[in-house]
Amino acid sequence: MKTIIALFLTLNSCFFFAQTGTRILILSPAAHTFHKVPGKELKTGVDEYRKSLNLDEADKYFQSDEFKKRDENIRLIQQSEVAFLKQLDEVKLMSYLTEQHLSYFILEKIETAVFVLKDQTSSGNTDDLKRLATQEKAAFVVHISAFNLLHEKGKSSAEISVQLFDVNTGSIILDQSYTGGDTNPGFEYTCEDGSVNCCINNALSKMVPQVGRLILKNDPGMKQQKQLVSKQNMSLELLKAATKFDAAALSKIISPDDKQIDQKIAYQVLFSADQTKFVAFFAETVPAGDVKAFRDKHKEDRNINIISDDQSGFFSGSLPNTYAYIVRGVFYKGKWYYEKTEVTYFDAPTLEKGKTTYFTNLRDWGYFTEGTSTPDPAFWEGKEIEHYTLKMTTMFVKNPASEAENGGMYRLVVDQMKEGK
Known part of the structure; x- marks a missing residue:
């Protein structure tokens, strides 16, 4: 038998809470x-x-x-x-x-x-x-x-x-x-x-x-949080509608030889003010027929998130009807480094509504100043973290300055350099 998380064993855990809650x-x-x-x-x-x-x-x-x-x-x-x-x-x-x-x-x-x-x-x-x-x-x-x-x-x-x-x-x-x-x-x-x-x-x-x-x-605290999330979602829906999708700019960054990223299903991209970072959004409808073929097509995906009561469908032949992911990238020394991440299967009434729903995930990726519906400029700046291996909740994260050889560089740049990309 295998445990998924043992809090008392993670003695160097990333959970440092200020106080007790629910x-x-x-x-x-x-x-x-x-x-x-x-x-x-x-x-x-x-x-x-x-x-x-x-x-x-x-x-x-x-x-x-x-x-x-x-x-x-x-x-x-x-x-x-x-x-x-x-x-x-x-x-x-x-x-x-x-x-x-x-x-x-x-x-x-x-x-x-x-x-x-x-x-x-x-x-x-x-x-x-x-x-x-x-x-x-x-x-x-x-x-x-x-x-x-x-x-x-x-x-x-x-x-x-x-x-x-x-x-x-x-x-x-x-x-x-x-x-x-x-x-x-x-x-x-x-x-x-x-x-x-x-x-x-x-x-x-x-x-x-x-x-x-x-x-x-x-939970009473979550009820207040839902009110904030509603405001943040509205702000993001307006951002998505007001931002013209620049497919040409994205195609200059992502290689056409990259078979894991389908540029035909890209629907939005945001760039930092200095044009050195981006996050692009992709979504498509999962075909109702051969689910196995669809899974095989995306067999290189990692850390898949399935939003469904029955996750066994991924193996038994049924899936939520929408497949989405982001690609985020950093321009460093004349070259773009990017990665596909946040792969998610979920149900949506239409593909267009699914695109909007997935776009609002920005609120969980550090887009807003904490506790507000105001965009956080630090979203694009990257945040240094104490432990290099922690799961990232912000979009762009720098390596800790204590790592002399990589101090100040972005995590995805360092990772891809190690892989020889």
């Missing part, structure tokens, strides 16, 4: 059945976690000065995970995996969120869930009311029953079961075909997006 409590499963499922596989998974996560080292770290300097919410998350993992068994594994995938989903939007794993069960009624939430000062409670594994006619399956309790409304806003088969769903839920792990991952791949979206929808 608290999400995740309980142990209230009931379970394992019907003819090889228990050895589950136990092996638990043993692998314990062995790989090195809990003794985590305890030592919690006594260190470095840990004490961490922001409070990071300390809480790390301590909660370690305490829970010490009591981990085949049943509680479900809660731990839920926390791992849900934190991956939520922390992109609520950076100050705290996830609390609690080895405690609930009766599932609102009074009991409210009591547990009050104890932990949680805004939401994820109650796994049942965790069932079945093996019939040579096939295994998992069923996860979940309640989501919202403290603000005092009500259960989700009460649903999710099932998963034993076929590899891919991406962050990758597993071995036919395994119990695949059953669990498939069920999680359906449950986590729905639970996550409901938390984001009902």
Whole structure:
């Protein structure tokens, strides 16, 4: 079994939050059945976690000065995970995996969120869930009311029953079961075909997006954020409409021999004031017929984002109807360096609306001054970062000045020089 993110292990993590925010409590499963499922596989998974996560080292770290300097919410998350993992068994594994995938989903939007794993069960009624939430000062409670594994006619399956309790409304806003088969769903839920792990991952791949979206929808802080996003989207839609697409300028930069970039589907490009940087937008409709041929055409794509409740379609023959990506570039010493990135599959009512929707992703790439709908001049300037390997949330990022040989250069220039481009 494989975890997608283990916060307490990322002791040099990029998450440096100023304060604690929304608290999400995740309980142990209230009931379970394992019907003819090889228990050895589950136990092996638990043993692998314990062995790989090195809990003794985590305890030592919690006594260190470095840990004490961490922001409070990071300390809480790390301590909660370690305490829970010490009591981990085949049943509680479900809660731990839920926390791992849900934190991956939520922390992109609520950076100050705290996830609390609690080895405690609930009766599932609102009074009991409210009591547990009050104890932990949680805004939401994820109650796994049942965790069932079945093996019939040579096939295994998992069923996860979940309640989501919202403290603000005092009500259960989700009460649903999710099932998963034993076929590899891919991406962050990758597993071995036919395994119990695949059953669990498939069920999680359906449950986590729905639970996550409901938390984001009902979180008070996110409601304010949505108002800001609405203003930013309007500003970007006006920018897209007012900016004439300069296809000729783009064609002078991108080589016609670059088979990974289809200039025929480009629809907008923005240049910096000094014309030394650009970001171009591309989109097309995914053909309804041979999805495999379309996937094969783009087999070199990396870090693909599929916005869909069912990501298994990427392997089973169905995809969201819109395919989009950006190309960003920097002019350095007489040469353009550019890269294709942010490859995304998503559904849109029309291709034109899909183009507009994808263009508004600029708000997540540092286009606006934080907390406003005013464009940020630093968008084009590049920002130095402490760790060279972190995921970039700004469009243009410089290498840290501490790297003497590359100090001040843009990341994509350095990367492509290393590749001999």
